[in-house]
Amino acid sequence: QKEVEQNSGPLSVPEGAIASLNCTYSDRGSQSFFWYRQYSGKSPELIMFIYSNGDKEDGRFTAQLNKASQYVSLLIRDSQPSDSATYLCAVNMDTGGFKTIFGAGTRLFVKA
Amino acid sequence: DTEVTQTPKHLVMGMTNKKSLKCEQHMGHRAMYWYKQKAKKPPELMFVYSYEKLSINESVPSRFSPECPNSSLLNLHLHALQPEDSALYLCASRPADRDTEAFFGQGTRLTVV
Numbered sequence: 001q002k003e004v005e006q007n008s009g010p011l012s013v014p015e016g017a018i019a020s021l022n023c024t025y026s027d028r029g030s031q032s033f034f035w036y037r038q039y040s041g042k043s044p045e046l047i048m049f050i051y052s053n054g055d056k057e058d059g060r061f062t063a064q065l066n067k068a069s070q071y072v073s074l075l076i077r078d079s080q081p082s083d084s085a086t087y088l089c090a091v092n093m094d095t096g097g098f099k100t101i102f103g104a105g106t107r108l109f110v111k112a
Numbered sequence: 113d114t115e116v117t118q119t120p121k122h123l124v125m126g127m128t129n130k131k132s133l134k135c136e137q138h139m140g141h142r143a144m145y146w147y148k149q150k151a152k153k154p155p156e157l158m159f160v161y162s163y164e165k166l167s168i169n170e171s172v173p174s175r176f177s178p179e180c181p182n183s184s185l186l187n188l189h190l191h192a193l194q195p196e197d198s199a200l201y202l203c204a205s206r207p208a209d210r211d212t213e214a215f216f217g218q219g220t221r222l223t224v225v
Contacts, residue, residue, distance in 0.1 A: 032211040043202055043216040044155065051211055088154055092211065098143040098162050100204075100214050102154040 003027065004091050006103035014111050019076040021106050023089030026070070033065060033072045034090040038105070044088055048074060079110045118203050118217035126225055127193060133220045135186040135203030141215070142208035144186040146178060149200045149219075161186060162208055193224045 005024045013019045025033075032051050036044035050056045050063040050072065062075040072091075076083055089103040116137045125131050135144065143162045147155035160168035161180040175197075177189040186203055200221055204214040 032213075034213050041200075041221075043200075043219050045216070046213050049213050090214070098160055098206070098208065099157065099168055100145065100206075101157060102147075105154045 002103075003093065003101045004089055004103035006089050006106050008104050008106060010107040010109055012109045012111060013079050015079060015081060017079050017110075019079045019083070019108055019110070021074040021076075021087050021089075021108070023072045023074075023103050024070055025072070025089075025091045027091065027093045028067075028070060030091045030093055032092040033063075034092075034100075035061075035063060035072075035074045036088040036090060036102075038086045038088055040086075044102075047087070076108075079108075081110050081112045084108055084110050116203055116205055116215050116217035118201075118220050120220060121218065122221045122223075124223045124225060125190065125193065127195070129193075130189070130191045132190065133188040133201055133203075133222075135188075135205075135217055136184055137205045137215070138184055139205065139215070140183075140207070141205035142183060143206050144180065145202075145204040145214065146186070146188050147202040147204065149202055155202055159188075190222075193222075195224050198223045 034049045035047045038044045048063040050065045056063045060077045064073045086105040088105045093099040119134045146158040149155045158172045159178040164180045175192045179187040200219045202219045203217040206212045206214045
């Protein structure tokens with residue numbers, strides 16, 4: 001089992017729709033979870049982080065965490081063509097060695 | 113200063129060359145990382161330094177040799193690379209606390225010919 005799993009997509013949504021991105025992780029002791037956005041040829045940039053169970057909202061983005069199910073998701077409301085990118089889920093593993101592991105990433109296309 | 117700076121931005125090297133990638137941050141972060149990223153793949157963890165000591169080596173071939181001379185600098189020494197080592201090499205840093213995000217540099221695009 002991979003440590004962090006995502007559906008690689010591509011996920012295609014029309015402009016203005018909600019995009020839903022999902023991620024599962026294997027280390028039950030993990031405490032912190034991140035969503036990064038990466039445009040082609042660029043480095044990852046942080047979109048959201050979440051540490052506690054439940055929802056966390058920031059503008060058009062909502063991160064959801066369920067530690068019992070080892071599941072974290074990202075919702076993008078009112079999707080824009082500029083949101084088209086690869087979204088990477090990252091988990092700080094509870095190893096004491098500062099190990100941050102990325103999922104395979106989900107490619108999102110927002111159609112105008 | 114909230115940046116992680118990587119040099120060079122692009123590097124082309126032959127299989128017999130020796131080169132180094134450099135990474136610098138002045139945010140006081142005590143955990144620094146090297147990731148390798150191939151096209152359409154996620155960043156793959158190579159090395160982690162915490163408090164200037166190598167804490168994680170993800171079974172990386174010895175032709176890649178990391179070095180952390182001080183708390184602000186991280187190097188990756190390259191020797192006898194193969195064409196399949198061509199990739200984007202990303203440096204990242206974060207505070208030495210597990211509940212924090214990593215800040216990434218812009219990467220070095222490496223081509224091995």
